[in-house]
Amino acid sequence: MNTVINNQKKNWLKNIILFLSSQTISLFGSSLVQYAMMWYITLTTESGVMMTLYIICGFIPTFLLSPVAGVWADRYNRKTLIILADGLIAMATLILAILFLLGFDAIWLLFVMAAVRAFGTGIQMPAVGAILPQIVPKDKLTKVNGANGSIQAVIMFVAPMVSAALLTMTSIEIIFFIDVITAAMAIVTLLAFVKISIHEKAAEKQTTSYLNDFKQGLQYINNHRFLKQFFLFFAVFFVLMVPAAFLTPLQVTRSFGGDVWRLTAIEIAFSIGMMAGGGIIASWGGFQNKIKTLGFASVIMGVCTIALGIVPVFWIYLVFMALFGVAMPIFNTPANVLLQEKVEEDYLGRVFGVMGMISTSMMPLGMLIFGPIADYIKIEWLLLGTGVFIIILAIFLGRNKVLLEAGKHVLEES
Template sequence: MNSATHNDKSNWYKNIVLFLSSQAISLFGSSLVQYAMMWYITLSTESGVMMTIYIICGFIPTFILSPVAGVWADRYNRKMLIVLSDGLIALATLILAILFLMGFDDIWLLFLMAAIRAFGTGIQTPAVGAILPQIVPKNKLTKVNGINGSIQAIIMFVSPLVSAALLGMATMEIIFFIDVVTAAIAIGTLLIFLKIPLHEKAKDKQTTSYLSDFKLGLQYVNSHDFLKKFFLFFALFMVLMAPASFLTPLQVARSFGDDVWRLTAIEIVFSIGMMAGGAIIASWGGFSNKVKTMGFATVIMGVCTFALGSVPNFWIYLFFMGVFGVAMPILNTPATVLLQEKIEEDYLGRVFGVMGMISTSMMPIGMLIFGPLADMVKIEWLLIGTGAFIMCLSLLLVKNHVLIEAGKSSG
């Protein structure tokens, strides 16, 4: 038993290359479809309401499922959960491709597809967050999470370009089939090549109900002061981030001009920033205290948000958008690693499930607050205000003794 675990740890490099490769292939196919569906709805309806319905369909199932999926990630084989969720999405995509080929191309089918994809993502996210500490030594988690962030940023940069090119040359069905093939490759890689031992809780016979397991997870969070403060910080941060995340394209169109190249430029510059940020945190590793690294990144994001609301020149605006992108992985990576290092393995899935609920609910709540305000006051004022609040939040973060204590490296 011990020798198998030791052997697995010594093979961690091969395992993580296989795991991240399979995730990248799967994410690339999913992103192609995501963008294709979004543009198909935009071009065929030109309706803001239809886009809102599509976005809601992509958020709500993940939010609803996150607590249950967190319990699953602690109870069952995490690798198989990832495989099953990928398989579910691929099967739904295949059925959709066949329906489109037969001439059934109603918009509501795409809404249903967005919901199924969100359902699959809801299952997968806690499992991925919880599985990494099983296959990566603790002292390599920051590097691996940073590399993973960079890979995701590269895919988010490349996939809209490839998706747009494919839409110009091929039909929606072809893009759906590409996603099915990439999912099959990813599933095959995980099943055939990746060997991950079961975590302890999954080996035991489950004697408690899902609800009592979820309650135990909430009690675990409640009994750890640093977790309560950590989640409170993230909830407030996500709400304050909503204007910078969702209203900047509208701001650019209103203040600088509605040329398509401007809207494309802010997306590209932000993606390049995220790639660079992922590489920086992977090689640098952050300060010795992870919470100080998070505070540093939060200050930068606050300053950038404030600047996006106050700079008069579009090129300077783009510069701050790029720096904003750089700061994103420098915040997210140590936050993820902090949870992976500090949480007992049996509770990892449920804690990441709670994190999933916060990340999928707080930004839409922020939009419910700031979206209507954007039609009453200038978006610039919303950015200046939220930027100032984010800077104050970073100060509260680094001055909190409980969080600073939790942020110290564990060996």
């Protein structure tokens, strides 16, 4: 086992390139489907309630599965879990494509598909979050997470353009089939080329039940004060992010026009910003304290959220959407690295599982609040209000002594 791990550490760069390549291939196909389904529902219904149902279907299964999936990520081979999740999503997409070809193209089928994809994502999230420290040396985690953010941004840049082009030239079924093909390619890459040793806990004989493992994960979080406060911050933050994250396509359709190119433009602007932000955080590394970097990015996102509710000109709207994108990897990277560096490897899956529970419960909760309201109150007003509260939350984060201490210690240990 030690020999395998040592060889893996020596070849970490090759391994991480192959691993991220497989995830990029899979993400590209998934993004094509995601945009196609979202735009199909937005342009067909123009309804805040329908968008709320779609978002909830895309989050609830992940929330319900996260406690189990976090335990799985610590008990079993994480690479195998990622492959199984990709396979499940690909199979569901293939079935949906066939149903659409046969003429069964009801909106509720897209809701079901969103739920199935969320189920697969629920398996993947803790496994991917926990597997990176197995491949990457700790002092390289910020650069790798930042680079990964840039790769995801490139996909977000390309995918909406390709998806929009395909929607205008052909049927949505073609996009479903592309997703099946890219998932198969990702699975083959992981199976044939990516070498990742089984982590210590998974290699041992499991002597405790799933429930006990999950309880141990909660106890681990409860025993670390910074984790409790870190998760509380994210719970509030995810609720406040809902209007900017999910209602802006509906806002653009209502306020600027329902053209596909406009919906494409906001996604492209956001992804260009993310590419820049990923490069910035990968080269800069953030402030000496990761919590200060999180607070800085939060302020930028709060200001941009307010701006999205104010600007009357579409090209200026796109500028602030791009700036919002710049802030995202500057926010996400230190958050992920802090967990990857501070949490013991045997608990990483469960901690990321709890993180998944928070994100997948708070955002649907936010949609239950903001989605129906968006049919009665201008989305611009929702953006103004949540933007102000995001800035206030960032100020509290920057003054939290427990989290600041955790961020400082992470830097010194790395």
